Amino acid sequence: MVEAADIVVVGGGPAGAALALALADLGPVPLVIDPRDADIASAQSRPLALSHASRLILDRLGVWTDLDSATPIARIHVSQQGGFGRVALTAAEAGLPALGYVVDYGQLYAALAQALAGRLPQALDVARVNAVRPGRDAARVELVLGGAEHAIAAKLVVVADGGALRDLGRVRKTDYRQEAVVGTVTSELPHGNVAYERFTANGPLALLPFGDRSALVWSCSPERARELSDLPDGGFLAQLHRCFGDRLGAFTSVGARSVHPLALKFVEDVAPPRTVLIGNAAQTLHPVAGQGFNLGLRDAWELAGEIARTSPEDPGSATMLSNYRARRRLDRLGGIGVTDLLVRLFSNDIAALRAARGAGLALLGCVAPARDFVVRRMIFGARG
Ligand SMILES: Cc1cc2nc3c(=O)[nH]c(=O)nc-3n(C[C@H](O)[C@H](O)[C@H](O)COP(=O)(O)OP(=O)(O)OC[C@H]3O[C@@H](n4cnc5c(N)ncnc54)[C@H](O)[C@@H]3O)c2cc1C
Structure with missing residues:
Protein backbone atom coordinates (compact mmCIF):
# COMPACT_ATOMS: atom_id res chain seq x y z
CA MET A 1 0.00 0.00 0.00
CA VAL A 2 1.23 3.50 -0.79
CA GLU A 3 0.57 6.04 1.94
CA ALA A 4 0.31 9.77 1.22
CA ALA A 5 2.01 12.72 2.93
CA ASP A 6 2.51 16.42 2.33
CA ILE A 7 6.23 16.63 3.21
CA VAL A 8 8.67 13.79 3.88
CA VAL A 9 12.14 14.67 5.21
CA VAL A 10 14.65 11.87 4.58
CA GLY A 11 17.21 12.15 7.40
CA GLY A 12 16.73 13.60 10.89
CA GLY A 13 20.31 14.87 11.31
CA PRO A 14 20.95 18.53 12.13
CA ALA A 15 19.77 19.87 8.73
CA GLY A 16 16.65 17.68 8.48
CA ALA A 17 15.63 18.22 12.12
CA ALA A 18 16.16 22.00 11.83
CA LEU A 19 13.91 22.08 8.76
CA ALA A 20 11.19 20.06 10.50
CA LEU A 21 11.28 22.41 13.51
CA ALA A 22 11.14 25.48 11.28
CA LEU A 23 8.12 23.98 9.48
CA ALA A 24 6.44 23.15 12.80
CA ASP A 25 6.06 26.86 13.48
CA LEU A 26 4.72 27.58 9.99
CA GLY A 27 2.01 24.97 9.43
CA PRO A 28 2.73 21.91 7.29
CA VAL A 29 3.69 18.96 9.52
CA PRO A 30 6.48 16.93 7.92
CA LEU A 31 7.24 13.25 8.39
CA VAL A 32 10.94 12.79 9.29
CA ILE A 33 12.47 9.39 8.52
CA ASP A 34 15.85 8.35 9.97
CA PRO A 35 17.22 4.89 10.82
CA ARG A 36 19.53 6.20 13.54
CA ASP A 37 18.83 5.88 17.22
CA ALA A 38 19.06 9.52 18.45
CA ASP A 39 20.89 8.39 21.62
CA ILE A 40 23.64 6.70 19.60
CA ALA A 41 23.95 9.64 17.19
CA SER A 42 24.14 12.03 20.14
CA ALA A 43 27.19 10.17 21.45
CA GLN A 44 29.13 11.14 18.31
CA SER A 45 31.31 13.88 19.74
CA ARG A 46 33.12 16.35 17.48
CA PRO A 47 33.33 20.13 17.39
CA LEU A 48 31.23 22.30 15.08
CA ALA A 49 31.96 26.01 14.66
CA LEU A 50 28.66 27.84 14.22
CA SER A 51 28.40 31.39 12.94
CA HIS A 52 26.56 34.15 14.77
CA ALA A 53 23.79 33.83 12.13
CA SER A 54 23.41 30.10 12.89
CA ARG A 55 23.02 30.96 16.56
CA LEU A 56 20.15 33.31 15.66
CA ILE A 57 18.41 30.53 13.68
CA LEU A 58 18.89 27.94 16.45
CA ASP A 59 17.52 30.52 18.90
CA ARG A 60 14.40 30.92 16.76
CA LEU A 61 14.05 27.11 16.67
CA GLY A 62 14.15 27.08 20.48
CA VAL A 63 17.24 24.88 20.87
CA GLN A 81 53.13 27.79 8.66
CA GLY A 82 56.56 28.75 7.32
CA GLY A 83 55.36 32.02 5.76
CA PHE A 84 54.69 35.63 6.72
CA GLY A 85 51.29 37.32 6.84
CA ARG A 86 48.56 36.87 9.42
CA VAL A 87 45.18 38.39 10.10
CA ALA A 88 42.94 38.76 13.14
CA LEU A 89 39.17 39.13 12.80
CA THR A 90 37.43 40.26 15.96
CA ALA A 91 33.87 40.30 17.28
CA ALA A 92 34.50 43.77 18.71
CA GLU A 93 35.37 45.15 15.27
CA ALA A 94 32.29 43.45 13.79
CA GLY A 95 30.12 44.91 16.58
CA LEU A 96 28.86 41.47 17.63
CA PRO A 97 28.88 39.61 20.97
CA ALA A 98 30.82 36.79 19.24
CA LEU A 99 31.89 35.90 15.69
CA GLY A 100 30.55 32.41 16.29
CA TYR A 101 30.37 29.56 18.76
CA VAL A 102 31.86 26.10 19.04
CA VAL A 103 29.32 23.40 19.94
CA ASP A 104 29.42 19.63 20.09
CA TYR A 105 27.82 17.82 17.09
CA GLY A 106 26.36 15.15 19.41
CA GLN A 107 24.84 17.72 21.74
CA LEU A 108 23.37 19.65 18.80
CA TYR A 109 21.93 16.39 17.37
CA ALA A 110 20.38 15.55 20.78
CA ALA A 111 18.94 19.04 21.32
CA LEU A 112 17.29 19.08 17.89
CA ALA A 113 15.99 15.50 18.26
CA GLN A 114 14.53 16.29 21.70
CA ALA A 115 12.86 19.48 20.47
CA LEU A 116 11.40 17.55 17.54
CA ALA A 117 10.11 14.74 19.76
CA GLY A 118 8.54 17.35 22.08
CA ARG A 119 6.94 19.55 19.42
CA LEU A 120 6.13 17.07 16.64
CA PRO A 121 5.95 13.64 18.33
CA GLN A 122 3.97 12.22 15.37
CA ALA A 123 6.61 13.39 12.88
CA LEU A 124 9.37 10.84 13.54
CA ASP A 125 9.74 7.43 11.98
CA VAL A 126 12.73 5.16 12.59
CA ALA A 127 13.32 3.61 9.17
CA ARG A 128 15.87 3.52 6.37
CA VAL A 129 14.91 5.05 3.04
CA ASN A 130 16.14 2.96 0.10
CA ALA A 131 15.12 5.22 -2.76
CA VAL A 132 13.45 8.50 -3.65
CA ARG A 133 11.72 8.58 -7.04
CA PRO A 134 10.79 12.09 -8.18
CA GLY A 135 7.47 12.39 -10.05
CA ARG A 136 5.28 15.12 -11.51
CA ASP A 137 2.41 14.93 -8.98
CA ALA A 138 4.23 13.27 -6.10
CA ALA A 139 7.66 11.89 -5.27
CA ARG A 140 7.77 8.32 -4.04
CA VAL A 141 9.79 7.38 -0.95
CA GLU A 142 10.64 3.70 -0.61
CA LEU A 143 11.65 2.50 2.83
CA VAL A 144 12.00 -0.49 5.06
CA LEU A 145 10.05 -0.36 8.32
CA GLY A 146 10.02 -3.28 10.77
CA GLY A 147 11.50 -5.56 8.10
CA ALA A 148 8.68 -4.77 5.61
CA GLU A 149 8.86 -2.57 2.51
CA HIS A 150 6.69 0.56 2.41
CA ALA A 151 6.13 3.43 0.01
CA ILE A 152 4.97 6.99 0.64
CA ALA A 153 3.81 9.40 -2.06
CA ALA A 154 4.64 12.94 -0.96
CA LYS A 155 3.96 16.38 -2.43
CA LEU A 156 7.52 17.27 -1.41
CA VAL A 157 10.47 15.07 -0.46
CA VAL A 158 13.38 16.84 1.23
CA VAL A 159 16.54 14.75 1.11
CA ALA A 160 18.67 15.59 4.17
CA ASP A 161 20.49 12.28 4.53
CA GLY A 162 24.02 13.69 4.59
CA GLY A 163 24.66 12.38 1.06
CA ALA A 164 23.79 8.70 1.50
CA LEU A 165 21.31 8.42 -1.42
CA ARG A 166 23.12 8.82 -4.68
CA ASP A 167 20.60 8.62 -7.51
CA LEU A 168 19.23 12.17 -7.51
CA GLY A 169 21.57 13.92 -9.91
CA ARG A 170 25.12 13.97 -11.15
CA VAL A 171 27.51 14.16 -8.20
CA ARG A 172 30.70 16.20 -8.63
CA LYS A 173 33.46 15.03 -6.33
CA THR A 174 36.92 16.39 -5.55
CA ASP A 175 39.14 14.13 -3.50
CA TYR A 176 41.63 16.41 -1.70
CA ARG A 177 43.56 13.39 -0.44
CA GLN A 178 43.10 14.77 3.04
CA GLU A 179 41.64 13.38 6.24
CA ALA A 180 40.93 15.25 9.49
CA VAL A 181 42.26 14.14 12.85
CA VAL A 182 39.75 15.42 15.41
CA GLY A 183 40.02 15.60 19.20
CA THR A 184 40.35 18.00 22.11
CA VAL A 185 43.58 19.19 23.76
CA THR A 186 44.68 21.28 26.72
CA SER A 187 47.57 23.72 26.62
CA GLU A 188 49.83 25.66 28.97
CA LEU A 189 48.18 28.96 28.02
CA PRO A 190 44.39 29.52 27.98
CA HIS A 191 42.75 29.82 24.54
CA GLY A 192 41.23 33.21 25.41
CA ASN A 193 38.25 32.45 23.08
CA VAL A 194 40.47 32.71 20.02
CA ALA A 195 39.86 30.34 17.08
CA TYR A 196 43.05 29.60 15.14
CA GLU A 197 43.13 28.59 11.48
CA ARG A 198 46.69 27.73 10.49
CA PHE A 199 47.41 26.75 6.91
CA THR A 200 50.16 24.20 6.40
CA ALA A 201 51.51 22.57 3.23
CA ASN A 202 49.63 19.36 4.18
CA GLY A 203 46.29 21.00 4.93
CA PRO A 204 44.67 23.46 7.35
CA LEU A 205 44.87 23.00 11.11
CA ALA A 206 42.08 24.53 13.21
CA LEU A 207 42.19 24.95 16.99
CA LEU A 208 38.86 26.13 18.34
CA PRO A 209 37.97 27.28 21.87
CA PHE A 210 35.80 24.57 23.43
CA GLY A 211 35.01 25.03 27.13
CA ASP A 212 38.36 25.03 28.94
CA ARG A 213 39.88 22.87 26.18
CA SER A 214 40.69 23.50 22.53
CA ALA A 215 39.04 21.42 19.80
CA LEU A 216 41.39 20.30 17.08
CA VAL A 217 40.54 19.68 13.42
CA TRP A 218 43.86 18.81 11.79
CA SER A 219 43.66 18.12 8.04
CA CYS A 220 46.52 16.24 6.42
CA SER A 221 47.23 13.38 4.02
CA PRO A 222 45.51 10.04 4.84
CA GLU A 223 48.91 8.45 5.60
CA ARG A 224 49.86 11.25 8.00
CA ALA A 225 46.40 11.14 9.64
CA ARG A 226 46.81 7.44 10.37
CA GLU A 227 50.32 8.04 11.70
CA LEU A 228 49.10 10.88 13.95
CA SER A 229 46.13 8.96 15.30
CA ASP A 230 48.36 5.95 16.16
CA LEU A 231 50.97 8.03 18.04
CA PRO A 232 51.08 7.83 21.84
CA ASP A 233 49.68 11.00 23.47
CA GLY A 234 53.10 12.55 24.19
CA GLY A 235 54.32 12.12 20.60
CA GLY A 255 41.32 13.34 24.54
CA ALA A 256 40.05 10.58 22.22
CA ARG A 257 41.07 11.09 18.59
CA SER A 258 38.95 10.26 15.53
CA VAL A 259 39.74 10.44 11.83
CA HIS A 260 37.30 11.71 9.16
CA PRO A 261 37.72 11.47 5.38
CA LEU A 262 37.42 14.86 3.62
CA ALA A 263 36.20 15.64 0.13
CA LEU A 264 34.08 18.10 -1.76
CA LYS A 265 30.87 16.50 -3.05
CA PHE A 266 27.92 18.30 -4.51
CA VAL A 267 24.98 17.54 -6.72
CA GLU A 268 24.97 19.59 -9.89
CA ASP A 269 22.17 22.07 -10.43
CA VAL A 270 19.44 19.58 -11.26
CA ALA A 271 15.76 20.09 -10.64
CA PRO A 272 13.96 16.78 -10.04
CA PRO A 273 10.22 17.43 -9.57
CA ARG A 274 8.81 17.39 -6.02
CA THR A 275 12.29 16.78 -4.59
CA VAL A 276 14.95 18.99 -3.02
CA LEU A 277 18.30 18.31 -1.35
CA ILE A 278 19.56 20.26 1.68
CA GLY A 279 22.58 20.18 4.01
CA ASN A 280 25.35 17.71 3.25
CA ALA A 281 23.05 15.87 0.83
CA ALA A 282 23.22 18.94 -1.41
CA GLN A 283 26.87 19.83 -0.73
CA THR A 284 29.53 18.25 1.48
CA LEU A 285 32.39 20.70 2.02
CA HIS A 286 35.93 20.52 3.39
CA PRO A 287 35.78 21.74 7.02
CA VAL A 288 38.22 24.63 6.35
CA ALA A 289 36.61 27.81 7.71
CA GLY A 290 33.82 25.70 9.29
CA GLN A 291 31.14 26.43 6.69
CA GLY A 292 29.34 23.08 6.07
CA PHE A 293 26.58 22.99 8.64
CA ASN A 294 26.19 26.78 8.63
CA LEU A 295 25.33 26.52 4.94
CA GLY A 296 23.05 23.51 5.55
CA LEU A 297 21.20 25.36 8.30
CA ARG A 298 20.57 28.28 5.95
CA TYR A 324 14.07 28.11 -3.51
CA ARG A 325 16.81 26.99 -5.93
CA GLY A 365 45.12 42.65 8.11
CA CYS A 366 45.57 46.32 7.08
CA VAL A 367 42.27 47.05 5.30
CA ALA A 368 39.29 47.25 7.66
CA PRO A 369 36.54 47.26 4.94
CA ALA A 370 38.05 44.09 3.44
CA ARG A 371 37.96 42.41 6.87
CA ASP A 372 34.35 43.55 7.30
CA PHE A 373 33.47 42.00 3.90
CA VAL A 374 35.08 38.67 4.86
CA VAL A 375 33.46 38.59 8.30
CA ARG A 376 29.96 39.32 6.93
CA ARG A 377 30.26 36.54 4.31
CA MET A 378 31.58 34.12 6.91
CA ILE A 379 28.69 34.86 9.25
CA PHE A 380 25.74 35.40 6.90
CA GLY A 381 26.85 33.58 3.72
CA ALA A 382 27.25 34.94 0.20
CA ARG A 383 24.18 37.14 0.54
CA GLY A 384 25.37 38.66 3.82
C1 LIG B 1 35.86 16.90 10.69
C2 LIG B 1 34.68 17.75 10.38
C3 LIG B 1 34.57 19.02 10.94
C4 LIG B 1 33.49 19.84 10.63
N1 LIG B 1 33.44 21.09 11.18
C5 LIG B 1 32.40 21.91 10.86
C6 LIG B 1 32.31 23.22 11.44
O1 LIG B 1 33.17 23.64 12.22
N2 LIG B 1 31.26 24.00 11.11
C7 LIG B 1 30.29 23.58 10.23
O2 LIG B 1 29.34 24.35 9.95
N3 LIG B 1 30.34 22.34 9.68
C8 LIG B 1 31.37 21.51 9.97
N4 LIG B 1 31.41 20.25 9.45
C9 LIG B 1 30.30 19.81 8.55
C10 LIG B 1 29.06 19.34 9.34
O3 LIG B 1 29.42 18.29 10.20
C11 LIG B 1 28.00 18.88 8.35
O4 LIG B 1 27.77 19.89 7.40
C12 LIG B 1 26.67 18.55 9.06
O5 LIG B 1 26.83 17.50 9.97
C13 LIG B 1 25.64 18.15 8.00
O6 LIG B 1 24.40 17.90 8.60
P1 LIG B 1 23.31 17.05 7.81
O7 LIG B 1 22.11 16.99 8.70
O8 LIG B 1 23.17 17.57 6.43
O9 LIG B 1 23.97 15.59 7.64
P2 LIG B 1 24.37 14.51 8.74
O10 LIG B 1 24.89 15.16 9.97
O11 LIG B 1 25.25 13.53 8.04
O12 LIG B 1 22.98 13.77 9.09
C14 LIG B 1 22.35 12.95 8.11
C15 LIG B 1 21.20 12.16 8.75
O13 LIG B 1 20.58 11.37 7.70
C16 LIG B 1 20.34 10.04 8.19
N5 LIG B 1 20.34 9.10 7.06
C17 LIG B 1 21.41 8.60 6.38
N6 LIG B 1 21.00 7.72 5.45
C18 LIG B 1 19.63 7.66 5.53
C19 LIG B 1 18.63 6.91 4.83
N7 LIG B 1 18.96 6.05 3.85
N8 LIG B 1 17.33 7.08 5.19
C20 LIG B 1 17.00 7.98 6.16
N9 LIG B 1 17.92 8.69 6.87
C21 LIG B 1 19.22 8.54 6.55
C22 LIG B 1 21.51 9.80 9.16
O14 LIG B 1 21.18 8.78 10.09
C23 LIG B 1 21.67 11.19 9.82
O15 LIG B 1 20.87 11.32 10.96
C24 LIG B 1 32.48 19.39 9.73
C25 LIG B 1 32.57 18.13 9.17
C26 LIG B 1 33.67 17.30 9.49
C27 LIG B 1 33.75 15.93 8.88
Missing part, protein backbone atom coordinates in the same frame (compact mmCIF):
# COMPACT_ATOMS: atom_id res chain seq x y z
CA TRP A 64 20.04 27.37 21.47
CA THR A 65 19.66 27.43 25.27
CA ASP A 66 20.04 23.61 25.33
CA LEU A 67 23.57 23.88 23.92
CA ASP A 68 25.34 24.53 27.19
CA SER A 69 28.72 23.53 25.75
CA ALA A 70 28.60 26.48 23.27
CA THR A 71 31.85 28.45 23.59
CA PRO A 72 31.96 31.96 22.08
CA ILE A 73 34.63 32.88 19.51
CA ALA A 74 35.84 36.41 20.22
CA ARG A 75 38.66 36.42 17.66
CA ILE A 76 39.74 34.40 14.63
CA HIS A 77 43.46 34.27 13.97
CA VAL A 78 44.59 33.14 10.49
CA SER A 79 48.23 32.34 9.67
CA GLN A 80 50.35 30.07 7.48
CA PHE A 236 51.05 13.46 19.21
CA LEU A 237 51.17 16.58 21.40
CA ALA A 238 54.79 17.25 20.41
CA GLN A 239 53.90 16.99 16.70
CA LEU A 240 50.97 19.35 17.23
CA HIS A 241 53.21 21.87 19.00
CA ARG A 242 55.71 21.72 16.13
CA CYS A 243 53.00 22.36 13.53
CA PHE A 244 50.96 24.94 15.43
CA GLY A 245 53.76 26.93 17.05
CA ASP A 246 53.97 28.63 20.46
CA ARG A 247 50.80 30.70 20.66
CA LEU A 248 49.24 28.39 23.30
CA GLY A 249 52.52 27.21 24.85
CA ALA A 250 53.05 23.46 25.06
CA PHE A 251 50.08 21.10 24.69
CA THR A 252 49.53 19.13 27.88
CA SER A 253 46.83 16.49 27.21
CA VAL A 254 44.72 15.07 24.40
CA ASP A 299 19.26 25.73 3.38
CA ALA A 300 16.77 24.44 5.97
CA TRP A 301 15.72 27.88 7.21
CA GLU A 302 15.19 29.35 3.75
CA LEU A 303 13.36 26.28 2.45
CA ALA A 304 10.86 26.48 5.33
CA GLY A 305 10.36 30.19 4.61
CA GLU A 306 9.88 29.57 0.88
CA ILE A 307 7.29 26.83 1.49
CA ALA A 308 5.33 29.12 3.83
CA ARG A 309 5.56 32.06 1.41
CA THR A 310 4.85 30.34 -1.90
CA SER A 311 2.47 27.45 -1.44
CA PRO A 312 1.85 25.88 1.98
CA GLU A 313 -1.11 23.95 0.53
CA ASP A 314 1.09 22.40 -2.21
CA PRO A 315 4.56 22.47 -0.64
CA GLY A 316 6.33 20.79 -3.59
CA SER A 317 4.99 23.02 -6.34
CA ALA A 318 7.31 23.79 -9.25
CA THR A 319 7.15 27.52 -8.38
CA MET A 320 8.24 26.93 -4.80
CA LEU A 321 11.12 24.67 -5.89
CA SER A 322 12.35 27.05 -8.55
CA ASN A 323 12.15 30.06 -6.15
CA ALA A 326 17.24 30.52 -7.28
CA ARG A 327 17.39 31.92 -3.74
CA ARG A 328 20.06 29.47 -2.56
CA ARG A 329 22.21 29.42 -5.69
CA LEU A 330 24.66 32.20 -4.84
CA ASP A 331 25.17 31.18 -1.20
CA ARG A 332 25.63 27.53 -2.17
CA LEU A 333 28.10 28.23 -4.99
CA GLY A 334 29.90 30.74 -2.75
CA GLY A 335 30.36 28.15 0.03
CA ILE A 336 31.54 25.49 -2.42
CA GLY A 337 33.86 27.90 -4.29
CA VAL A 338 35.47 29.58 -1.29
CA THR A 339 36.24 26.39 0.65
CA ASP A 340 37.57 24.69 -2.49
CA LEU A 341 39.77 27.69 -3.31
CA LEU A 342 41.15 27.89 0.23
CA VAL A 343 42.11 24.20 0.25
CA ARG A 344 43.76 24.37 -3.19
CA LEU A 345 45.52 27.70 -2.66
CA PHE A 346 46.86 27.00 0.82
CA SER A 347 47.60 23.23 0.90
CA ASN A 348 50.96 23.38 -0.87
CA ASP A 349 54.52 24.51 -0.40
CA ILE A 350 55.05 26.47 -3.63
CA ALA A 351 57.26 29.46 -2.73
CA ALA A 352 55.56 31.95 -5.09
CA LEU A 353 52.12 31.00 -3.77
CA ARG A 354 53.36 31.18 -0.18
CA ALA A 355 54.53 34.76 -0.80
CA ALA A 356 51.26 35.70 -2.53
CA ARG A 357 49.24 34.20 0.34
CA GLY A 358 51.36 36.09 2.85
CA ALA A 359 50.80 39.35 0.96
CA GLY A 360 47.05 38.65 0.80
CA LEU A 361 46.83 37.97 4.54
CA ALA A 362 48.94 41.05 5.37
CA LEU A 363 46.75 43.24 3.14
CA LEU A 364 43.58 41.88 4.72
